[in-house]
């Protein structure tokens with residue numbers, strides 16, 4: 001299977017710093033069309049297109065817009081927040097969009113704002129992404145000059161403007177409710193759900209939080225229609241997905257493919273296994289993802305199919321390991337990552353992540369009784385998942401349980 005670039009079609013083709021180039025390539029056509037539609041029609045089109053959030057959870061984008069637009073009708077303000085924090089290990093898909101075609105996701109953000117009738121927005125960008133920040137700043141400035149942002153956008157009577165807020169290196173601030181705290185200038189600690197951002201988001205107002213890749217789909221869907229979009233991917237996961245593949249493949253990088261591609265097809269596209277090595281394992285979806293072994297190579301990578309098989313699609317990160325690699329080292333890294341990123345607010349996660357790292361150290365030191373220790377770690381991670389305050393404490397069980405399922409022998 002070859003690449004199918006609908007989001008990345010301008011990469012390497014246009015100058016990302018030139019708005020006229022973007023316009024010549026069809027940029028802002030989706031927005032022009034959306035502004036002629038009723039906001040509810042835009043939401044309807046996106047819902048029927050079947051677009052699901054690319055930030056990891058795969059929730060229906062249209063439904064989220066509907067909830068946000070219908071909640072608190074008396075509230076004086078609604079917001080759109082773009083999640084450009086991209087903190088999941090192994091993931092760099094949003095960076096490609098921001099650096100190579102910033103007008104695409106900016107246009108998607110304006111369409112989303114129009115759909116929910118928000119007049120203000122924030123783009124929360126990972127602070128280390130200097131080039132993404134620079135390109136987005138320029139794109140916003142140029143879009144304002146062209147009348148795509150600001151008052152009375154393209155003569156439609158709709159007003160919307162957006163500002164940039166920089167993250168400061170916290171993985172947890174990529175979690176939507178923590179991000180809202182950070183946007184309000186507070187410490188990056190999570191809020192308790194519910195209320196969801198759609199009801200009570202930033203500054204207590206209804207807020208739509210979407211990932212960069214999710215928003216990049218909007219101009220394409222509106223410009224070409226839901227039927228065109230649904231021809232790509234599968235019935236329950238339409239469209240394409242940008243995968244970022246790294247590790248033991250010959251050509252690591254980013255690849256945009258229709259949803260439903262198999263892991264084997266993705267590896268083949270990435271040049272196959274490096275130096276002809278044999279495949280051993282992959283970590284799908286980053287640290288908050290799952291390990292798979294060779295029995296999963298021919299499974300279709302969609303949200304539902306992978307979930308049914310006990311795996312995750314998540315952000316689309318794929319880290320490939322070969323025979324001879326120590327999968328346990330990768331698990332150990334994931335657990336150290338969670339320990340480092342735990343905000344320490346609640347006991348099960350603060351103590352639990354530390355304990356899991358200690359036990360992973362013991363596993364790596366080759367202590368006797370490995371199988372029992374691993375079983376105990378899974379049990380502890382399950383308890384953490386059911387008692388922690390936010391999704392970070394619910395994450396270590398994912399790599400741990402899948403590791404125990406496939407790699408019990410622990411090498």
Ligand SMILES: Cc1cc2nc3c(=O)[nH]c(=O)nc-3n(C[C@H](O)[C@H](O)[C@H](O)COP(=O)(O)O)c2cc1C
Nearest residue numbers: 053054055083085086087174175176210211214391
């Ligand atoms: C610990 C943690 C970190 C997250 N980091 C990101 C991130 O960097 N980027 C992102 O888009 N979503 C991230 N998410 C998911 C967001 O909370 C949220 O689901 C997403 O922004 C929703 O957008 P979507 O519907 O377009 O996928 C994270 C979630 C958790 C629990």
Ligand code: SF4
Nearest residue numbers: 344345346349390393
């Ligand atoms: S689960 Fe972890 S990251 Fe989340 S609030 Fe508790 S300590 Fe903080």
